[in-house]
Amino acid sequence: MKEAKDLVPYGAWGQWLQESVRYSKSTPANQMHFYEEYGSSLSAASAGESLPDFQPVGNLTYTQASILLDVQEEEREQFMANSSR
Structure with a gap:
């Protein structure tokens, strides 16, 4: 979308x-x-690079990803852990 815009x-x-x-x-x-x-x-x-601090945001649903934008950065890891259950 960014490129299109x-x-x-x-x-x-x-x-x-x-x-x-x-x-x-x-x-x-x-x-x-x-x-x-x-x-x-x-x-x-996605290019296969190893990122030790990469959080699995790619596994979230669209709704979860949208909600994540409003979660404070220090709480995001816990949010994603709870969302994957």
Whole structure:
């Protein structure tokens, strides 16, 4: 979504979303926010790099990932542990 938004002319994002995707404007906003928070860790982990501090955010559901954005950073590991049960 971030790459797509960067390619769309200024002011045309809403129209592009209506024509290109089947979800609300808040879903891409959440996806981009999530990528801003965890994108580098997710990209490195998917490339097979060993990250000792990588947290398994890729295993969360969309709803859990959205909630995680509002959880304080020091509480996120516990949240993810509870979510995987």
